[in-house]
Amino acid sequence: MKRVHKTKGGFTLLEMILVVAIIVILAGAFALGVSSIIKSTKAAQKSVSDANVSMSTRLYSSEAKLKGYGF
Numbered sequence: 001m002k003r004v005h006k007t008k009g010g011f012t013l014l015e016m017i018l019v020v021a022i023i024v025i026l027a028g029a030f031a032l033g034v035s036s037i038i039k040s041t042k043a044a045q046k047s048v049s050d051a052n053v054s055m056s057t058r059l060y061s062s063e064a065k066l067k068g069y070g071f
Contacts, residue, residue, distance in 0.1 A: 011019075
């Protein structure tokens, strides 16, 4: 009488560890990408804000000269 070993259809520990490692690597790459996008967005917002302040200052100065405020 031969013994027949029935195998269960599941994942081995090594397969699970590999899947988790791949997910961690992908999540890290995604986080780096998102942080660089956030940095570039903040830099662009600062640039636009600086341009707006500069334009507002020039506009105020030109209006003050027209009205004779002595600038």
